[in-house]
Amino acid sequence: MKIASLVIVSCFAMVLGFAPMVGAAPGQQNKMKACNAAADEKGLAGEGKGEERQAFIKECLSKKPAKSGKTAQQEKMKTCNKEAGEKKLAGDERKKFMSTCLSS
Numbered sequence: 001m002k003i004a005s006l007v008i009v010s011c012f013a014m015v016l017g018f019a020p021m022v023g024a025a026p027g028q029q030n031k032m033k034a035c036n037a038a039a040d041e042k043g044l045a046g047e048g049k050g051e052e053r054q055a056f057i058k059e060c061l062s063k064k065p066a067k068s069g070k071t072a073q074q075e076k077m078k079t080c081n082k083e084a085g086e087k088k089l090a091g092d093e094r095k096k097f098m099s100t101c102l103s104s
Contacts, residue, residue: 030072035060037079076102 035057039045044053080101084094 027072030076031061032057033079034075037082073102 038060039053039056042056043049044056080098083101084097087097089097
């Protein structure tokens with residue numbers, strides 16, 4: 001499942017032209033991560049979901065930030081916490097994972 005998600009994300013990045021995003025502001029990069037995480041939560045990964053996922057992410061990226069008051073760092077923390085929970089990490093393993101995840 002992770003490999004299929006990685007392939008889909010890679011294809012999506014190539015379609016949109018990932019090169020211009022390399023110089024993008026960190027906020028835009030965090031928004032891309034948040035949109036990818038939201039697409040995964042909605043089950044838009046796997047075979048046959050490429051076009052649907054691409055449309056979702058395009059719409060997600062074009063939206064203005066919600067007035068929830070959450071910063072990009074808070075969104076990143078939410079995403080990292082979710083991943084750590086899915087991997088059932090605890091203790092030192094979780095701390096190490098969170099540190100790596102939040103610094104990337």
